[in-house]
Amino acid sequence: MNWAESIDLYCERTGPELWSEPVNALTNLAFVAVAALLWRRAGRQAGGDIRLLTALIAAVGLGSLVFHTLARRWAALLDIGFIAIFVLAYHQRFQVRLLGRSAAAGWRGVGVFVLLAALFVAATKQLPPLPLNGSEIYLPPFALLLVCAGQARRRAPATARWLRRAAGLFVVSITCRAVDQALCPVWPLGTHLGWHLVNAAMLYCCMRALLAGSAPTPQP
Numbered sequence: 001m002n003w004a005e006s007i008d009l010y011c012e013r014t015g016p017e018l019w020s021e022p023v024n025a026l027t028n029l030a031f032v033a034v035a036a037l038l039w040r041r042a043g044r045q046a047g048g049d050i051r052l053l054t055a056l057i058a059a060v061g062l063g064s065l066v067f068h069t070l071a072r073r074w075a076a077l078l079d080i081g082f083i084a085i086f087v088l089a090y091h092q093r094f095q096v097r098l099l100g101r102s103a104a105a106g107w108r109g110v111g112v113f114v115l116l117a118a119l120f121v122a123a124t125k126q127l128p129p130l131p132l133n134g135s136e137i138y139l140p141p142f143a144l145l146l147v148c149a150g151q152a153r154r155r156a157p158a159t160a161r162w163l164r165r166a167a168g169l170f171v172v173s174i175t176c177r178a179v180d181q182a183l184c185p186v187w188p189l190g191t192h193l194g195w196h197l198v199n200a201a202m203l204y205c206c207m208r209a210l211l212a213g214s215a216p217t218p219q220p
Helices: 022-026 029-042 048-070 071-097 103-125 136-154 155-180 192-212
Strands: none
Touching: 022 029, 022 048, 022 192, 029 048, 029 192, 048 071, 048 192, 071 103, 071 136, 071 192, 103 136, 136 155, 155 192
């Protein structure tokens, strides 16, 4: 595989030029803005895990910015990679902070999610392509979000409410990503910008959910 190969995945891109996706590129600044807002809200006493997750949100935006300007295969990997790291780190901290599990148990939970997500992706490759414009890879994180909301419902109702809002926003953002190519003939700008803007709001809700929950005493 040629990792330096130029790729064109979205309506707005009309060529290999650096600035061929200006709107898709600039809307990634929403992630940086959300990270700055969360950094300020968390305050100086925020734990290192909260700081790390907040920094990862900014990294998601910057990684996507690189991809939507350079549009190379290696940049696409960078884009997806930061998202994956955030999902796994968030899941681990959710289990520790909200469910009271030990750090090791949290990582075991992450391992179970990775295994199930890999099985889902493998299964989808054996089936006819879904009409989601490649967005099916984000269905496991969406399912995980719903599971976390259910787990928090009794332990931390405020957390559950924030996670339900995040899940609702995720539906909107996946829809924006899925219909981008289909709407090219009637809307050349595309709808991928909605994936960025709505996802930035979704990650804000996820972090507010984590901040709203009180951590039980971890179990050994």
